[in-house]
Amino acid sequence: MLEIRQLHKSYPIGDSSLHVLKGIDLSVEKGEMVAIMGSSGSGKSTLLNIIGMLDEADEGEYILDELPIKNLTEKKAAVYRNKFLGFIFQSFNLINYKSALENVALPLYYQGMKRKERLELAMFHLEKVGLADWAKHLPKELSGGQKQRVAIARALAADPKLLLADEPTGALDTKTSHEIMDFIQHLNDEGKTILMVTHEEDIAAMCKRNVRLRDGVIIEDVKVEQVRAKLYV
Amino acid sequence: MFKFLLEKDTWQEVFDSLSKNKLRSILTMVGVWWGILLLIGLLGSARGLENSFNVLFGDFATNSVFVWGQSTGKPFKGFQEGREVKLSLSDAKKIEENVEGIEFVLPRNQRSATVTKNFLSGSFQMAGDYPLLDKLQKKKLIHGRFINQNDIDDNKKIVVISEDAYKQLYEKDAEAIGTYLIINDINFKVVGMFDSGNVNMGPSTDMHIPFTTYQQIYNQGDRIGWMMITGKPEYDIKQIEEDSKLLLKNLNNIHPEDKRAFGSFNLGKEFSKMTGFLTGMQFLTWFVGIATLIAGVFAIGNILLITVKERTKEIGVRRALGATPFEIKRQIVVEAVFLTLVAGLFGIISGGLILILLDYLFGQGADAALVNASVSIGVVFTALLILVVLGTLIGLIPATKATSIKPIEALREE
Ligand SMILES: Nc1ncnc2c1ncn2[C@@H]1O[C@H](COP(=O)(O)OP(=O)(O)O)[C@@H](O)[C@H]1O
Ligand SMILES: [Mg+2]
Numbered sequence: 001m002l003e004i005r006q007l008h009k010s011y012p013i014g015d016s017s018l019h020v021l022k023g024i025d026l027s028v029e030k031g032e033m034v035a036i037m038g039s040s041g042s043g044k045s046t047l048l049n050i051i052g053m054l055d056e057a058d059e060g061e062y063i064l065d066e067l068p069i070k071n072l073t074e075k076k077a078a079v080y081r082n083k084f085l086g087f088i089f090q091s092f093n094l095i096n097y098k099s100a101l102e103n104v105a106l107p108l109y110y111q112g113m114k115r116k117e118r119l120e121l122a123m124f125h126l127e128k129v130g131l132a133d134w135a136k137h138l139p140k141e142l143s144g145g146q147k148q149r150v151a152i153a154r155a156l157a158a159d160p161k162l163l164l165a166d167e168p169t170g171a172l173d174t175k176t177s178h179e180i181m182d183f184i185q186h187l188n189d190e191g192k193t194i195l196m197v198t199h200e201e202d203i204a205a206m207c208k209r210n211v212r213l214r215d216g217v218i219i220e221d222v223k224v225e226q227v228r229a230k231l232y233v
Numbered sequence: 234m235f236k237f238l239l240e241k242d243t244w245q246e247v248f249d250s251l252s253k254n255k256l257r258s259i260l261t262m263v264g265v266w267w268g269i270l271l272l273i274g275l276l277g278s279a280r281g282l283e284n285s286f287n288v289l290f291g292d293f294a295t296n297s298v299f300v301w302g303q304s305t306g307k308p309f310k311g312f313q314e315g316r317e318v319k320l321s322l323s324d325a326k327k328i329e330e331n332v333e334g335i336e337f338v339l340p341r342n343q344r345s346a347t348v349t350k351n352f353l354s355g356s357f358q359m360a361g362d363y364p365l366l367d368k369l370q371k372k373k374l375i376h377g378r379f380i381n382q383n384d385i386d387d388n389k390k391i392v393v394i395s396e397d398a399y400k401q402l403y404e405k406d407a408e409a410i411g412t413y414l415i416i417n418d419i420n421f422k423v424v425g426m427f428d429s430g431n432v433n434m435g436p437s438t439d440m441h442i443p444f445t446t447y448q449q450i451y452n453q454g455d456r457i458g459w460m461m462i463t464g465k466p467e468y469d470i471k472q473i474e475e476d477s478k479l480l481l482k483n484l485n486n487i488h489p490e491d492k493r494a495f496g497s498f499n500l501g502k503e504f505s506k507m508t509g510f511l512t513g514m515q516f517l518t519w520f521v522g523i524a525t526l527i528a529g530v531f532a533i534g535n536i537l538l539i540t541v542k543e544r545t546k547e548i549g550v551r552r553a554l555g556a557t558p559f560e561i562k563r564q565i566v567v568e569a570v571f572l573t574l575v576a577g578l579f580g581i582i583s584g585g586l587i588l589i590l591l592d593y594l595f596g597q598g599a600d601a602a603l604v605n606a607s608v609s610i611g612v613v614f615t616a617l618l619i620l621v622v623l624g625t626l627i628g629l630i631p632a633t634k635a636t637s638i639k640p641i642e643a644l645r646e647e
Contacts, residue, residue: 082555097253
């Protein structure tokens with residue numbers, strides 16, 4: 001599904017440069033649920049952004065579903081993101097003047113789907129996250145947990161191969177975090193491949209595999225016994 | 234390429250983003266709205282002024298000069314100084330034939346006359362005229378007709394009177410056409426009446442009779458009181474005046490440098506002062522209007538640029554969700570064009586309303602200051618076209634800015 005070999009990334013800082021990723025090797029199979037862990041500043045987001053084609057590596061190979069990702073034009077990257085990837089952000093990143101339904105429908109708009117179809121499909125996904133009754137509401141009228149559910153519905157709308165989440169529970173309280181994790185686990189049960197960045201051990205424990213970063217390299221990569229979030233809800 | 238413009242979704246996106254940021258959108262439009270309003274309002278008023286001048290003076294009269302004989306100021310070829318100069322029909326004919334750029338030469342005779350109708354009478358200026366006068370002076374006929382060629386050929390005893398004269402000579406609401414007036418003891422049939430409200434050039438005349446009739450009754454022979462010389466539009470009337478006077482001096486044995494022999498009043502010269510003023514005003518209008526417009530469009534670009542910064546996160550999200558740079562650019566340009574166009578349309582509508590108001594205030598009646606103050610549909614379309622072009626160009630600036638930021642930077646959490 002996903003194959004990364006000897007990935008390097010540095011950021012220029014003034015005259016020198018900050019070597020953030022120093023040779024990452026990672027391969028993820030279809031249906032996995034991986035937590036990328038590490039302390040703050042260890043390069044978790046950087047790695048996820050490269051996987052999400054929002055950023056580009058300096059060196060190394062990245063193959064997504066047999067497709068080498070290299071020297072993409074902005075346009076190609078946009079098309080791939082739309083087709084293959086779903087994003088979930090820590091701060092939700094909903095468009096504040098669009099209703100929940102319209103937010104969910106947005107990736108489908110960029111896919112060129114007809115308005116009627118796309119609103120129907122968006123509604124289906126909103127129902128799945130239990131927010132059908134909130135379809136017409138603006139993000140500011142929703143709670144944090146609800147916003148993240150809308151964001152999840154949006155990430156799923158275009159039926160991506162890979163779901164990328166950067167600290168999806170980072171802005172939520174423990175109870176809501178567990179609700180969201182319950183959702184994500186269900187998605188994984190249904191076969192969705194999920195890559196998640198977190199620095200919280202209990203959240204990582206709810207994934208099936210933990211990859212730990214330190215000083216730009218992977219220091220640990222283990223399969224774990226998944227803790228079901230349901231137990232805490 | 235432009236198929237997207239026909240898609241409802243494009244407009245839905247634009248409408249959503251503009252209508253949900255109403256205040257911003259409205260502020261953005263003020264500049265362009267004001268520019269167009271100014272342009273339409275000023276151009277329309279300038280046109281109204283010009284029209285009112287044209288109504289006052291008639292089309293041909295604007296390039297005319299009046300010439301009459303006085304008395305010589307220099308002795309010449311054995312003639313004494315102070316000799317009376319009389320113009321004749323043949324002088325008029327020679328000018329018409331020999332001076333370059335002549336459109337018409339219109340001879341006229343004029344005297345005052347006592348006019349009686351039953352028990353009412355008055356003293357009026359009466360002139361012997363050709364049908365052409367109507368064309369040159371734009372007589373506004375209220376009833377009947379002006380002198381025609383038939384009247385000239387048959388020395389008919391008919392008269393065209395002014396409304397003022399009618400008021401003095403007739404009972405209220407009495408029918409004038411077909412009745413008879415006694416002018417200096419001779420019966421004339423009234424065939425027409427014209428509006429005296431017009432400010433006409435030259436001495437005002439209340440009675441017009443056929444030129445030939447006048448000639449016959451007053452034993453005028455070939456002599457004429459004065460003539461009105463009209464130049465073709467592309468010729469300079471000052472030159473025509475000089476050429477004509479020189480020719481007249483030649484024909485009448487007058488010293489070429491004699492300044493007293495002929496009197497003249499050059500309407501064209503006076504008129505060009507006014508049209509010069511008008512042209513200046515129109516030029517100024519275009520200048521002010523377009524400058525304001527450009528400033529307005531720049532304001533739109535500027536505000537969009539600011540909002541692009543505000544919307545950096547949104548744009549980053551859209552790109553993460555699969556919007557290509559082109560789609561982002563396109564949306565911002567369409568927003569810019571849409572704002573410019575809507576602002577422009579509002580400007581045109583409010584400019585039009587102002588012109589209607591001006592017309593209501595200053596455009597009523599025969600001697601209105603503004604006549605048909607309006608702008609042509611061509612000007613409106615040109616303005617709209619300019620707006621679309623400027624809107625597109627200016628929209629490209631924030632659009633480029635929006636896509637120059639990498640999605641990763643746009644999305645970075647603070
Ligand atoms: N665009 C950038 N320019 C310079 N430094 C950056 C940039 N992005 C991230 N960094 C630095 O790279 C390091 C790793 O960042 P990040 O991947 O966001 O860490 P994490 O998500 O694990 O907290 C941090 O020290 C951060 O300051
Ligand atoms: Mg991070």
